[in-house]
Amino acid sequence: MKRLFSCILLAALTACTSIPNYKVDSQTHRATAYNERVRFIVIHYTAGGDESSIRALTGPHVSTHYLITSRGEEPIYKLLPEAKRGWHAGISEFQGRTNLNDSSVGVEIVNPGYRVEGEERRFYPYTEDQILKVVHLLRDLSSRYKIDPTRIVGHSDIAPDRKHDPGPYFPWKRLYKRYGIGAWYDEATYSRHLNQEEYEALTVEEVQDLFRSYGYPMRVDGEWSEYNKKVVRAFQMHFRPAIYDGEMDLETYAIIRALNDKYVK
Ligand SMILES: [Zn+2]
Structure with missing residues:
Protein backbone atom coordinates (compact mmCIF):
# COMPACT_ATOMS: atom_id res chain seq x y z
CA MET A 1 0.00 0.00 0.00
CA LYS A 2 2.78 2.37 0.97
CA ARG A 3 4.61 1.50 -2.27
CA LEU A 4 1.52 2.18 -4.40
CA PHE A 5 1.08 5.58 -2.76
CA SER A 6 4.65 6.62 -3.48
CA CYS A 7 4.20 5.61 -7.13
CA ILE A 8 1.14 7.83 -7.48
CA LEU A 9 3.02 10.67 -5.80
CA LEU A 10 5.95 10.22 -8.19
CA ALA A 11 3.64 10.30 -11.23
CA ALA A 12 2.04 13.52 -9.97
CA LEU A 13 5.42 15.14 -9.41
CA THR A 14 6.57 14.17 -12.91
CA ALA A 15 3.46 15.80 -14.38
CA CYS A 16 4.07 18.97 -12.35
CA THR A 17 7.66 19.29 -13.48
CA SER A 18 7.05 18.55 -17.18
CA ILE A 19 8.51 21.32 -19.36
CA PRO A 20 6.77 23.47 -21.99
CA ASN A 21 7.06 22.45 -25.63
CA TYR A 22 9.67 25.09 -26.55
CA LYS A 23 10.28 26.05 -30.16
CA VAL A 24 13.75 25.71 -31.66
CA ASP A 25 14.63 28.60 -33.97
CA SER A 26 17.23 27.51 -36.48
CA GLN A 27 17.12 30.63 -38.65
CA THR A 28 17.81 33.75 -36.57
CA HIS A 29 21.41 33.04 -35.53
CA ARG A 30 23.69 30.87 -37.66
CA ALA A 31 27.15 29.53 -36.81
CA THR A 32 29.84 29.87 -39.44
CA ALA A 33 32.66 27.93 -37.72
CA TYR A 34 32.17 24.23 -38.38
CA ASN A 35 33.30 21.46 -40.66
CA GLU A 36 31.90 18.35 -42.23
CA ARG A 37 31.78 14.92 -40.65
CA VAL A 38 33.13 13.47 -43.89
CA ARG A 39 36.91 13.99 -44.14
CA GLY A 180 42.56 14.28 -61.31
CA ILE A 181 41.26 12.21 -58.38
CA GLY A 182 43.29 11.33 -55.30
CA ALA A 183 47.01 11.78 -54.70
CA TRP A 184 49.98 10.83 -56.88
CA TYR A 185 53.65 11.78 -56.92
CA ASP A 186 55.35 13.95 -59.53
CA GLU A 187 57.68 11.99 -61.81
CA ALA A 188 60.44 14.64 -61.74
CA THR A 189 60.59 14.66 -57.93
CA TYR A 190 60.51 10.87 -57.90
CA SER A 191 63.45 10.68 -60.35
CA ARG A 192 65.43 13.18 -58.27
CA HIS A 193 65.06 10.99 -55.18
CA LEU A 194 65.82 7.76 -57.04
CA ASN A 195 69.30 8.05 -55.60
CA GLN A 196 70.90 5.13 -53.81
CA GLU A 197 73.31 7.30 -51.78
CA GLU A 198 70.52 9.57 -50.58
CA TYR A 199 68.47 6.52 -49.58
CA GLU A 200 71.29 4.76 -47.77
CA ALA A 201 72.18 7.88 -45.79
CA LEU A 202 68.83 7.69 -43.97
CA THR A 203 68.28 5.92 -40.66
CA VAL A 204 65.47 3.37 -40.37
CA GLU A 205 63.66 5.85 -38.17
CA GLU A 206 63.86 8.58 -40.81
CA VAL A 207 62.43 6.24 -43.45
CA GLN A 208 59.61 5.21 -41.10
CA ASP A 209 58.92 8.85 -40.40
CA LEU A 210 58.30 9.54 -44.11
CA PHE A 211 55.40 7.07 -44.08
CA ARG A 212 54.00 8.42 -40.85
CA SER A 213 54.20 12.06 -41.90
CA TYR A 214 52.29 11.26 -45.11
CA GLY A 215 49.60 9.57 -43.02
CA TYR A 216 50.32 5.84 -42.82
CA PRO A 217 49.99 4.25 -39.37
CA MET A 218 53.70 3.33 -39.38
CA ARG A 219 55.51 2.68 -36.12
CA VAL A 220 58.52 4.97 -35.86
CA ASP A 221 60.84 2.96 -33.64
CA GLY A 222 63.94 2.27 -35.72
CA GLU A 223 63.01 -1.38 -36.32
CA TRP A 224 61.52 -3.16 -39.30
CA SER A 225 58.86 -5.29 -37.66
CA GLU A 226 56.38 -7.53 -39.51
CA TYR A 227 53.80 -4.83 -38.82
CA ASN A 228 55.89 -2.17 -40.53
CA LYS A 229 56.37 -4.46 -43.54
CA LYS A 230 52.59 -4.67 -43.83
CA VAL A 231 52.44 -0.88 -43.90
CA VAL A 232 55.00 -0.85 -46.72
CA ARG A 233 53.02 -3.54 -48.58
CA ALA A 234 49.81 -1.49 -48.30
CA PHE A 235 51.70 1.56 -49.55
CA GLN A 236 53.14 -0.39 -52.48
CA MET A 237 49.72 -1.80 -53.44
CA HIS A 238 48.54 1.80 -53.71
CA PHE A 239 51.54 3.54 -55.27
CA ARG A 240 53.75 0.80 -56.79
CA PRO A 241 51.41 -2.11 -57.56
CA ALA A 242 53.91 -3.96 -59.82
CA ILE A 243 55.75 -5.23 -56.72
CA TYR A 244 54.07 -5.23 -53.30
CA ASP A 245 56.26 -7.55 -51.26
CA GLY A 246 56.50 -5.22 -48.27
CA GLU A 247 60.28 -4.91 -48.60
CA MET A 248 61.71 -1.40 -48.49
CA ASP A 249 63.63 -0.55 -51.66
CA LEU A 250 64.94 2.49 -53.48
CA GLU A 251 61.83 2.93 -55.67
CA THR A 252 59.50 2.75 -52.69
CA TYR A 253 61.67 5.32 -50.91
CA ALA A 254 61.66 7.69 -53.89
CA ILE A 255 57.85 7.49 -54.11
CA ILE A 256 57.12 8.16 -50.44
CA ARG A 257 59.71 10.95 -50.51
CA ALA A 258 58.12 12.54 -53.59
CA LEU A 259 54.67 12.31 -51.98
CA ASN A 260 56.00 14.05 -48.87
CA ASP A 261 57.57 16.76 -51.01
CA LYS A 262 54.26 17.37 -52.78
CA TYR A 263 51.62 17.01 -50.07
CA VAL A 264 53.16 17.32 -46.60
CA LYS A 265 53.62 20.86 -45.44
ZN1 LIG B 1 37.32 -3.22 -46.67
Missing part, protein backbone atom coordinates in the same frame (compact mmCIF):
# COMPACT_ATOMS: atom_id res chain seq x y z
CA PHE A 40 37.97 10.72 -45.81
CA ILE A 41 36.72 8.39 -48.52
CA VAL A 42 37.60 4.73 -47.99
CA ILE A 43 37.57 2.35 -50.96
CA HIS A 44 36.89 -1.36 -50.42
CA TYR A 45 36.22 -4.56 -52.27
CA THR A 46 33.51 -6.75 -50.81
CA ALA A 47 35.34 -10.11 -51.19
CA GLY A 48 32.07 -11.63 -52.39
CA GLY A 49 29.52 -11.72 -55.21
CA ASP A 50 26.68 -9.29 -55.89
CA GLU A 51 23.97 -11.01 -53.88
CA SER A 52 26.10 -11.97 -50.88
CA SER A 53 27.58 -8.45 -50.76
CA ILE A 54 24.12 -6.83 -50.79
CA ARG A 55 22.97 -9.21 -48.05
CA ALA A 56 26.00 -8.53 -45.85
CA LEU A 57 25.93 -4.75 -46.32
CA THR A 58 22.22 -4.45 -45.53
CA GLY A 59 22.45 -6.85 -42.57
CA PRO A 60 23.13 -6.15 -38.89
CA HIS A 61 26.94 -6.27 -38.76
CA VAL A 62 28.51 -4.10 -41.48
CA SER A 63 27.46 -1.23 -43.74
CA THR A 64 28.71 1.21 -46.33
CA HIS A 65 27.39 4.38 -47.90
CA TYR A 66 27.82 3.29 -51.52
CA LEU A 67 27.87 -0.08 -53.23
CA ILE A 68 28.94 -0.76 -56.81
CA THR A 69 27.91 -4.20 -58.01
CA SER A 70 29.54 -6.16 -60.85
CA ARG A 71 26.46 -5.62 -63.03
CA GLY A 72 27.21 -2.70 -65.34
CA GLU A 73 23.57 -1.91 -66.07
CA GLU A 74 22.74 -1.40 -62.39
CA PRO A 75 22.90 2.00 -60.68
CA ILE A 76 25.32 2.86 -57.90
CA TYR A 77 23.47 1.87 -54.75
CA LYS A 78 23.35 4.32 -51.87
CA LEU A 79 22.74 2.23 -48.75
CA LEU A 80 23.22 4.88 -46.10
CA PRO A 81 22.98 8.72 -45.92
CA GLU A 82 26.44 10.31 -45.77
CA ALA A 83 25.54 12.04 -42.50
CA LYS A 84 25.28 8.63 -40.85
CA ARG A 85 28.27 6.70 -39.60
CA GLY A 86 28.80 3.49 -41.57
CA TRP A 87 30.49 0.35 -40.26
CA HIS A 88 33.09 -0.37 -42.91
CA ALA A 89 36.51 0.73 -41.65
CA GLY A 90 36.86 -1.02 -38.28
CA ILE A 91 40.04 -0.43 -36.29
CA SER A 92 41.87 2.06 -38.46
CA GLU A 93 44.21 5.03 -38.52
CA PHE A 94 45.38 7.63 -41.04
CA GLN A 95 46.94 11.08 -40.66
CA GLY A 96 46.69 10.74 -36.91
CA ARG A 97 42.95 10.06 -36.90
CA THR A 98 41.66 6.76 -35.63
CA ASN A 99 38.36 4.91 -36.03
CA LEU A 100 37.77 6.25 -39.50
CA ASN A 101 34.12 5.17 -39.52
CA ASP A 102 33.59 8.45 -37.63
CA SER A 103 34.96 10.64 -40.38
CA SER A 104 34.59 8.79 -43.68
CA VAL A 105 32.28 7.72 -46.45
CA GLY A 106 32.65 4.07 -47.45
CA VAL A 107 32.59 2.90 -51.08
CA GLU A 108 32.36 -0.86 -51.55
CA ILE A 109 33.01 -2.49 -54.93
CA VAL A 110 31.85 -6.04 -55.57
CA ASN A 111 34.97 -8.10 -56.31
CA PRO A 112 35.99 -11.57 -55.08
CA GLY A 113 39.15 -10.20 -53.44
CA TYR A 114 41.93 -12.75 -53.81
CA ARG A 115 42.70 -16.45 -53.91
CA VAL A 116 45.84 -17.94 -52.41
CA GLU A 117 48.16 -19.88 -54.71
CA GLY A 118 51.14 -21.26 -52.82
CA GLU A 119 52.73 -18.25 -51.13
CA GLU A 120 51.02 -15.79 -53.46
CA ARG A 121 47.78 -13.86 -53.23
CA ARG A 122 46.11 -13.56 -56.65
CA PHE A 123 43.78 -10.58 -56.85
CA TYR A 124 40.92 -10.03 -59.27
CA PRO A 125 40.60 -7.01 -61.58
CA TYR A 126 37.68 -4.58 -61.61
CA THR A 127 35.38 -4.02 -64.59
CA GLU A 128 35.54 -0.79 -66.57
CA ASP A 129 31.98 0.06 -65.48
CA GLN A 130 32.97 -0.26 -61.85
CA ILE A 131 35.94 2.07 -62.25
CA LEU A 132 33.87 4.70 -64.07
CA LYS A 133 31.22 4.52 -61.37
CA VAL A 134 33.92 5.02 -58.74
CA VAL A 135 35.20 8.06 -60.67
CA HIS A 136 31.67 9.48 -60.80
CA LEU A 137 31.22 9.04 -57.05
CA LEU A 138 34.66 10.30 -56.03
CA ARG A 139 34.31 13.43 -58.15
CA ASP A 140 30.99 14.25 -56.55
CA LEU A 141 32.01 13.42 -52.96
CA SER A 142 35.41 15.08 -53.03
CA SER A 143 34.03 18.31 -54.45
CA ARG A 144 31.05 18.44 -52.09
CA TYR A 145 33.17 17.78 -48.99
CA LYS A 146 36.41 19.37 -50.28
CA ILE A 147 38.31 16.25 -49.37
CA ASP A 148 42.08 16.48 -49.43
CA PRO A 149 43.44 14.20 -52.22
CA THR A 150 45.62 12.32 -49.70
CA ARG A 151 42.46 11.39 -47.81
CA ILE A 152 41.00 9.28 -50.59
CA VAL A 153 42.37 5.97 -49.37
CA GLY A 154 42.03 2.22 -49.56
CA HIS A 155 40.98 0.09 -46.62
CA SER A 156 44.50 -1.42 -46.59
CA ASP A 157 46.02 2.08 -46.24
CA ILE A 158 44.18 2.65 -42.97
CA ALA A 159 44.26 -0.93 -41.61
CA PRO A 160 47.46 -2.40 -43.14
CA ASP A 161 47.80 -5.26 -40.68
CA ARG A 162 44.29 -6.59 -41.36
CA LYS A 163 43.19 -5.61 -44.84
CA HIS A 164 44.22 -5.97 -48.49
CA ASP A 165 41.40 -4.12 -50.19
CA PRO A 166 40.94 -2.63 -52.72
CA GLY A 167 44.07 -4.54 -53.83
CA PRO A 168 46.76 -3.88 -56.45
CA TYR A 169 44.29 -3.77 -59.38
CA PHE A 170 42.55 -0.69 -58.11
CA PRO A 171 43.82 1.94 -60.62
CA TRP A 172 44.95 4.77 -58.33
CA LYS A 173 47.42 6.08 -60.91
CA ARG A 174 44.83 6.20 -63.67
CA LEU A 175 42.35 7.94 -61.35
CA TYR A 176 44.87 10.69 -60.74
CA LYS A 177 46.36 10.99 -64.23
CA ARG A 178 43.14 10.80 -66.19
CA TYR A 179 40.56 12.22 -63.82
Whole structure:
Protein backbone atom coordinates (compact mmCIF):
# COMPACT_ATOMS: atom_id res chain seq x y z
CA MET A 1 0.00 0.00 0.00
CA LYS A 2 2.78 2.37 0.97
CA ARG A 3 4.61 1.50 -2.27
CA LEU A 4 1.52 2.18 -4.40
CA PHE A 5 1.08 5.58 -2.76
CA SER A 6 4.65 6.62 -3.48
CA CYS A 7 4.20 5.61 -7.13
CA ILE A 8 1.14 7.83 -7.48
CA LEU A 9 3.02 10.67 -5.80
CA LEU A 10 5.95 10.22 -8.19
CA ALA A 11 3.64 10.30 -11.23
CA ALA A 12 2.04 13.52 -9.97
CA LEU A 13 5.42 15.14 -9.41
CA THR A 14 6.57 14.17 -12.91
CA ALA A 15 3.46 15.80 -14.38
CA CYS A 16 4.07 18.97 -12.35
CA THR A 17 7.66 19.29 -13.48
CA SER A 18 7.05 18.55 -17.18
CA ILE A 19 8.51 21.32 -19.36
CA PRO A 20 6.77 23.47 -21.99
CA ASN A 21 7.06 22.45 -25.63
CA TYR A 22 9.67 25.09 -26.55
CA LYS A 23 10.28 26.05 -30.16
CA VAL A 24 13.75 25.71 -31.66
CA ASP A 25 14.63 28.60 -33.97
CA SER A 26 17.23 27.51 -36.48
CA GLN A 27 17.12 30.63 -38.65
CA THR A 28 17.81 33.75 -36.57
CA HIS A 29 21.41 33.04 -35.53
CA ARG A 30 23.69 30.87 -37.66
CA ALA A 31 27.15 29.53 -36.81
CA THR A 32 29.84 29.87 -39.44
CA ALA A 33 32.66 27.93 -37.72
CA TYR A 34 32.17 24.23 -38.38
CA ASN A 35 33.30 21.46 -40.66
CA GLU A 36 31.90 18.35 -42.23
CA ARG A 37 31.78 14.92 -40.65
CA VAL A 38 33.13 13.47 -43.89
CA ARG A 39 36.91 13.99 -44.14
CA PHE A 40 37.97 10.72 -45.81
CA ILE A 41 36.72 8.39 -48.52
CA VAL A 42 37.60 4.73 -47.99
CA ILE A 43 37.57 2.35 -50.96
CA HIS A 44 36.89 -1.36 -50.42
CA TYR A 45 36.22 -4.56 -52.27
CA THR A 46 33.51 -6.75 -50.81
CA ALA A 47 35.34 -10.11 -51.19
CA GLY A 48 32.07 -11.63 -52.39
CA GLY A 49 29.52 -11.72 -55.21
CA ASP A 50 26.68 -9.29 -55.89
CA GLU A 51 23.97 -11.01 -53.88
CA SER A 52 26.10 -11.97 -50.88
CA SER A 53 27.58 -8.45 -50.76
CA ILE A 54 24.12 -6.83 -50.79
CA ARG A 55 22.97 -9.21 -48.05
CA ALA A 56 26.00 -8.53 -45.85
CA LEU A 57 25.93 -4.75 -46.32
CA THR A 58 22.22 -4.45 -45.53
CA GLY A 59 22.45 -6.85 -42.57
CA PRO A 60 23.13 -6.15 -38.89
CA HIS A 61 26.94 -6.27 -38.76
CA VAL A 62 28.51 -4.10 -41.48
CA SER A 63 27.46 -1.23 -43.74
CA THR A 64 28.71 1.21 -46.33
CA HIS A 65 27.39 4.38 -47.90
CA TYR A 66 27.82 3.29 -51.52
CA LEU A 67 27.87 -0.08 -53.23
CA ILE A 68 28.94 -0.76 -56.81
CA THR A 69 27.91 -4.20 -58.01
CA SER A 70 29.54 -6.16 -60.85
CA ARG A 71 26.46 -5.62 -63.03
CA GLY A 72 27.21 -2.70 -65.34
CA GLU A 73 23.57 -1.91 -66.07
CA GLU A 74 22.74 -1.40 -62.39
CA PRO A 75 22.90 2.00 -60.68
CA ILE A 76 25.32 2.86 -57.90
CA TYR A 77 23.47 1.87 -54.75
CA LYS A 78 23.35 4.32 -51.87
CA LEU A 79 22.74 2.23 -48.75
CA LEU A 80 23.22 4.88 -46.10
CA PRO A 81 22.98 8.72 -45.92
CA GLU A 82 26.44 10.31 -45.77
CA ALA A 83 25.54 12.04 -42.50
CA LYS A 84 25.28 8.63 -40.85
CA ARG A 85 28.27 6.70 -39.60
CA GLY A 86 28.80 3.49 -41.57
CA TRP A 87 30.49 0.35 -40.26
CA HIS A 88 33.09 -0.37 -42.91
CA ALA A 89 36.51 0.73 -41.65
CA GLY A 90 36.86 -1.02 -38.28
CA ILE A 91 40.04 -0.43 -36.29
CA SER A 92 41.87 2.06 -38.46
CA GLU A 93 44.21 5.03 -38.52
CA PHE A 94 45.38 7.63 -41.04
CA GLN A 95 46.94 11.08 -40.66
CA GLY A 96 46.69 10.74 -36.91
CA ARG A 97 42.95 10.06 -36.90
CA THR A 98 41.66 6.76 -35.63
CA ASN A 99 38.36 4.91 -36.03
CA LEU A 100 37.77 6.25 -39.50
CA ASN A 101 34.12 5.17 -39.52
CA ASP A 102 33.59 8.45 -37.63
CA SER A 103 34.96 10.64 -40.38
CA SER A 104 34.59 8.79 -43.68
CA VAL A 105 32.28 7.72 -46.45
CA GLY A 106 32.65 4.07 -47.45
CA VAL A 107 32.59 2.90 -51.08
CA GLU A 108 32.36 -0.86 -51.55
CA ILE A 109 33.01 -2.49 -54.93
CA VAL A 110 31.85 -6.04 -55.57
CA ASN A 111 34.97 -8.10 -56.31
CA PRO A 112 35.99 -11.57 -55.08
CA GLY A 113 39.15 -10.20 -53.44
CA TYR A 114 41.93 -12.75 -53.81
CA ARG A 115 42.70 -16.45 -53.91
CA VAL A 116 45.84 -17.94 -52.41
CA GLU A 117 48.16 -19.88 -54.71
CA GLY A 118 51.14 -21.26 -52.82
CA GLU A 119 52.73 -18.25 -51.13
CA GLU A 120 51.02 -15.79 -53.46
CA ARG A 121 47.78 -13.86 -53.23
CA ARG A 122 46.11 -13.56 -56.65
CA PHE A 123 43.78 -10.58 -56.85
CA TYR A 124 40.92 -10.03 -59.27
CA PRO A 125 40.60 -7.01 -61.58
CA TYR A 126 37.68 -4.58 -61.61
CA THR A 127 35.38 -4.02 -64.59
CA GLU A 128 35.54 -0.79 -66.57
CA ASP A 129 31.98 0.06 -65.48
CA GLN A 130 32.97 -0.26 -61.85
CA ILE A 131 35.94 2.07 -62.25
CA LEU A 132 33.87 4.70 -64.07
CA LYS A 133 31.22 4.52 -61.37
CA VAL A 134 33.92 5.02 -58.74
CA VAL A 135 35.20 8.06 -60.67
CA HIS A 136 31.67 9.48 -60.80
CA LEU A 137 31.22 9.04 -57.05
CA LEU A 138 34.66 10.30 -56.03
CA ARG A 139 34.31 13.43 -58.15
CA ASP A 140 30.99 14.25 -56.55
CA LEU A 141 32.01 13.42 -52.96
CA SER A 142 35.41 15.08 -53.03
CA SER A 143 34.03 18.31 -54.45
CA ARG A 144 31.05 18.44 -52.09
CA TYR A 145 33.17 17.78 -48.99
CA LYS A 146 36.41 19.37 -50.28
CA ILE A 147 38.31 16.25 -49.37
CA ASP A 148 42.08 16.48 -49.43
CA PRO A 149 43.44 14.20 -52.22
CA THR A 150 45.62 12.32 -49.70
CA ARG A 151 42.46 11.39 -47.81
CA ILE A 152 41.00 9.28 -50.59
CA VAL A 153 42.37 5.97 -49.37
CA GLY A 154 42.03 2.22 -49.56
CA HIS A 155 40.98 0.09 -46.62
CA SER A 156 44.50 -1.42 -46.59
CA ASP A 157 46.02 2.08 -46.24
CA ILE A 158 44.18 2.65 -42.97
CA ALA A 159 44.26 -0.93 -41.61
CA PRO A 160 47.46 -2.40 -43.14
CA ASP A 161 47.80 -5.26 -40.68
CA ARG A 162 44.29 -6.59 -41.36
CA LYS A 163 43.19 -5.61 -44.84
CA HIS A 164 44.22 -5.97 -48.49
CA ASP A 165 41.40 -4.12 -50.19
CA PRO A 166 40.94 -2.63 -52.72
CA GLY A 167 44.07 -4.54 -53.83
CA PRO A 168 46.76 -3.88 -56.45
CA TYR A 169 44.29 -3.77 -59.38
CA PHE A 170 42.55 -0.69 -58.11
CA PRO A 171 43.82 1.94 -60.62
CA TRP A 172 44.95 4.77 -58.33
CA LYS A 173 47.42 6.08 -60.91
CA ARG A 174 44.83 6.20 -63.67
CA LEU A 175 42.35 7.94 -61.35
CA TYR A 176 44.87 10.69 -60.74
CA LYS A 177 46.36 10.99 -64.23
CA ARG A 178 43.14 10.80 -66.19
CA TYR A 179 40.56 12.22 -63.82
CA GLY A 180 42.56 14.28 -61.31
CA ILE A 181 41.26 12.21 -58.38
CA GLY A 182 43.29 11.33 -55.30
CA ALA A 183 47.01 11.78 -54.70
CA TRP A 184 49.98 10.83 -56.88
CA TYR A 185 53.65 11.78 -56.92
CA ASP A 186 55.35 13.95 -59.53
CA GLU A 187 57.68 11.99 -61.81
CA ALA A 188 60.44 14.64 -61.74
CA THR A 189 60.59 14.66 -57.93
CA TYR A 190 60.51 10.87 -57.90
CA SER A 191 63.45 10.68 -60.35
CA ARG A 192 65.43 13.18 -58.27
CA HIS A 193 65.06 10.99 -55.18
CA LEU A 194 65.82 7.76 -57.04
CA ASN A 195 69.30 8.05 -55.60
CA GLN A 196 70.90 5.13 -53.81
CA GLU A 197 73.31 7.30 -51.78
CA GLU A 198 70.52 9.57 -50.58
CA TYR A 199 68.47 6.52 -49.58
CA GLU A 200 71.29 4.76 -47.77
CA ALA A 201 72.18 7.88 -45.79
CA LEU A 202 68.83 7.69 -43.97
CA THR A 203 68.28 5.92 -40.66
CA VAL A 204 65.47 3.37 -40.37
CA GLU A 205 63.66 5.85 -38.17
CA GLU A 206 63.86 8.58 -40.81
CA VAL A 207 62.43 6.24 -43.45
CA GLN A 208 59.61 5.21 -41.10
CA ASP A 209 58.92 8.85 -40.40
CA LEU A 210 58.30 9.54 -44.11
CA PHE A 211 55.40 7.07 -44.08
CA ARG A 212 54.00 8.42 -40.85
CA SER A 213 54.20 12.06 -41.90
CA TYR A 214 52.29 11.26 -45.11
CA GLY A 215 49.60 9.57 -43.02
CA TYR A 216 50.32 5.84 -42.82
CA PRO A 217 49.99 4.25 -39.37
CA MET A 218 53.70 3.33 -39.38
CA ARG A 219 55.51 2.68 -36.12
CA VAL A 220 58.52 4.97 -35.86
CA ASP A 221 60.84 2.96 -33.64
CA GLY A 222 63.94 2.27 -35.72
CA GLU A 223 63.01 -1.38 -36.32
CA TRP A 224 61.52 -3.16 -39.30
CA SER A 225 58.86 -5.29 -37.66
CA GLU A 226 56.38 -7.53 -39.51
CA TYR A 227 53.80 -4.83 -38.82
CA ASN A 228 55.89 -2.17 -40.53
CA LYS A 229 56.37 -4.46 -43.54
CA LYS A 230 52.59 -4.67 -43.83
CA VAL A 231 52.44 -0.88 -43.90
CA VAL A 232 55.00 -0.85 -46.72
CA ARG A 233 53.02 -3.54 -48.58
CA ALA A 234 49.81 -1.49 -48.30
CA PHE A 235 51.70 1.56 -49.55
CA GLN A 236 53.14 -0.39 -52.48
CA MET A 237 49.72 -1.80 -53.44
CA HIS A 238 48.54 1.80 -53.71
CA PHE A 239 51.54 3.54 -55.27
CA ARG A 240 53.75 0.80 -56.79
CA PRO A 241 51.41 -2.11 -57.56
CA ALA A 242 53.91 -3.96 -59.82
CA ILE A 243 55.75 -5.23 -56.72
CA TYR A 244 54.07 -5.23 -53.30
CA ASP A 245 56.26 -7.55 -51.26
CA GLY A 246 56.50 -5.22 -48.27
CA GLU A 247 60.28 -4.91 -48.60
CA MET A 248 61.71 -1.40 -48.49
CA ASP A 249 63.63 -0.55 -51.66
CA LEU A 250 64.94 2.49 -53.48
CA GLU A 251 61.83 2.93 -55.67
CA THR A 252 59.50 2.75 -52.69
CA TYR A 253 61.67 5.32 -50.91
CA ALA A 254 61.66 7.69 -53.89
CA ILE A 255 57.85 7.49 -54.11
CA ILE A 256 57.12 8.16 -50.44
CA ARG A 257 59.71 10.95 -50.51
CA ALA A 258 58.12 12.54 -53.59
CA LEU A 259 54.67 12.31 -51.98
CA ASN A 260 56.00 14.05 -48.87
CA ASP A 261 57.57 16.76 -51.01
CA LYS A 262 54.26 17.37 -52.78
CA TYR A 263 51.62 17.01 -50.07
CA VAL A 264 53.16 17.32 -46.60
CA LYS A 265 53.62 20.86 -45.44
ZN1 LIG B 1 37.32 -3.22 -46.67
